[in-house]
Amino acid sequence: MAVQSLHSEETSLIWAQVLDSVRGRLGSPQALDTWFKPIIPRAISTQLVELEVPNAFFVDWIHEHHLTALRQSLAEVLGAAPEVRFSALEPVAPALPAEPRPNPTATVEPRAARLWLDSQLSPRHTFESFVVGSSNRFTHAACMAVAQNPGHSYNPLFIFGGSGLGKTHLLHAIGHQVMCSKPGLRVYYVPAERFTNEMIYAIQHAQTLAFRNKYRNVDLLLIDDIQFLAGKESTQEEFFYTFNALRDAHKQIVVTADKPPKDIPMLEARLTSRFNQGLVTDIKQPDLETRIAILRNRCDQEGADVRLSEDVLLLIADRVRTNIRDLEGCLVRLMAVAALTGQEISLDLAEEVLQHYVHPDSDQLTPERIVALVSEQFSIKVEALFGQRRTRSVALPRQVAMYLLRQLTELSLVDIGRVCGGRDHSTVIYACEKVGAMVATDSEFAERINGLISTLAAG
Numbered sequence: 001m002a003v004q005s006l007h008s009e010e011t012s013l014i015w016a017q018v019l020d021s022v023r024g025r026l027g028s029p030q031a032l033d034t035w036f037k038p039i040i041p042r043a044i045s046t047q048l049v050e051l052e053v054p055n056a057f058f059v060d061w062i063h064e065h066h067l068t069a070l071r072q073s074l075a076e077v078l079g080a081a082p083e084v085r086f087s088a089l090e091p092v093a094p095a096l097p098a099e100p101r102p103n104p105t106a107t108v109e110p111r112a113a114r115l116w117l118d119s120q121l122s123p124r125h126t127f128e129s130f131v132v133g134s135s136n137r138f139t140h141a142a143c144m145a146v147a148q149n150p151g152h153s154y155n156p157l158f159i160f161g162g163s164g165l166g167k168t169h170l171l172h173a174i175g176h177q178v179m180c181s182k183p184g185l186r187v188y189y190v191p192a193e194r195f196t197n198e199m200i201y202a203i204q205h206a207q208t209l210a211f212r213n214k215y216r217n218v219d220l221l222l223i224d225d226i227q228f229l230a231g232k233e234s235t236q237e238e239f240f241y242t243f244n245a246l247r248d249a250h251k252q253i254v255v256t257a258d259k260p261p262k263d264i265p266m267l268e269a270r271l272t273s274r275f276n277q278g279l280v281t282d283i284k285q286p287d288l289e290t291r292i293a294i295l296r297n298r299c300d301q302e303g304a305d306v307r308l309s310e311d312v313l314l315l316i317a318d319r320v321r322t323n324i325r326d327l328e329g330c331l332v333r334l335m336a337v338a339a340l341t342g343q344e345i346s347l348d349l350a351e352e353v354l355q356h357y358v359h360p361d362s363d364q365l366t367p368e369r370i371v372a373l374v375s376e377q378f379s380i381k382v383e384a385l386f387g388q389r390r391t392r393s394v395a396l397p398r399q400v401a402m403y404l405l406r407q408l409t410e411l412s413l414v415d416i417g418r419v420c421g422g423r424d425h426s427t428v429i430y431a432c433e434k435v436g437a438m439v440a441t442d443s444e445f446a447e448r449i450n451g452l453i454s455t456l457a458a459g
Contacts (some may be wrong), residue, residue: 015041021073046080055183059086120189125172133290139281147177150252154279157254161283164323167256171222185219192228216245220252231266291317374401386421399431
């Protein structure tokens with residue numbers, strides 16, 4: 001087959017066939033959209049395939065994750081194993097031989113390399129490696145929209161949820177997508193705690209102007225765990241002006257936290273107002289099906305020779321419900337135990353690992369059980385506990401129930417209010433703060449509350 005020109009209709013048809021073949025070899029449709037759709041075929045023959053990609057990072061990523069699938073697809077369509085040569089808009093990469101060789105690298109132009117290094121992005125956290133389920137589907141869609149049109153879709157984007165549910169992963173994924181599709185944009189990821197430390201350093205060393213220039217001249221700012229700014233007045237003020245400067249320049253801001261803006265204590269009202277001007281969205285705990293998919297995805301990432309049976313995956317997913325970090329940690333521990341002891345990964349081995357990794361009584365901490373125990377310990381009927389009476393003999397046990405529900409379950413403030421006789425979320429917040437303050441100042445009362453928690457934990 002002769003080398004085809006860029007404008008040849010045959011080139012387009014051949015590349016379309018290659019993409020169809022690649023699609024069947026990838027783990028997700030997002031991989032095709034992210035890494036293969038932007039490729040422009042410059043020339044195709046049985047001896048040489050020349051492909052143009054947006055930047056050198058594409059070359060590195062395709063080589064590390066998708067080169068085998070690409071070669072297999074080319075061989076299937078062309079009936080030969082051609083040399084594959086990538087050319088990047090910035091920078092150009094060397095040719096890859098027809099047969100694989102260890103660790104070929106792309107030559108990275110200094111500015112492009114610096115942009116990727118300065119961004120502080122983790123290479124593992126991309127949209128491709130993120131498992132989408134019912135608990136995060138809306139937030140994932142919002143992040144994709146922001147990545148495709150930064151500065152215009154949902155600005156700012158505020159993502160909240162418990163620890164280990166994927167907030168940081170999505171932050172990095174947005175950054176990767178923007179840097180791949182829009183080379184040259186300045187992207188920066190920073191945890192709020194580091195933002196604070198950098199500001200303190202800048203003040204101490206008379207470098208505040210450099211600090212401001214660093215953060216006010218980016219195109220996409222990704223701030224993680226914004227709740228760490230709470231109570232730090234000077235840091236909040238600096239972030240407020242940085243936020244305004246970026247927003248006025250139509251630069252994108254994405255923020256994560258463990259709570260929605262209005263529930264973060266000691267966060268200035270003007271920041272809460274700014275966050276609420278954009279899209280506020282949450283990530284919930286993944287359901288069983290999503291947890292199983294996450295485990296399968298992690299197995300693929302680990303490249304383990306051993307494949308876990310469906311029974312083992314189901315057992316882990318059913319037992320570990322708190323967050324994705326714990327879920328993956330349990331899987332890694334199981335694989336490590338199997339590798340180090342030479343055992344096969346069986347249900348018995350999984351049960352043994354889980355006994356040391358998961359509290360066996362976590363399922364017993366239901367709202368009904370917590371309410372029943374409070375009712376019993378304070379000698380008050382459940383109907384009276386959540387009725388309309390406001391005397392201290394009723395109000396305090398009611399507040400204790402709200403406090404324990406907040407501390408020991410994953411219920412939202414609204415859900416707790418609903419459980420407790422239809423109270424609003426502000427009542428729940430007041431109850432939790434009051435009981436928390438009493439626990440901190442009254443040792444006798446704290447001992448009583450700890451006794452309740454111990455009883456619940458003991459089953």
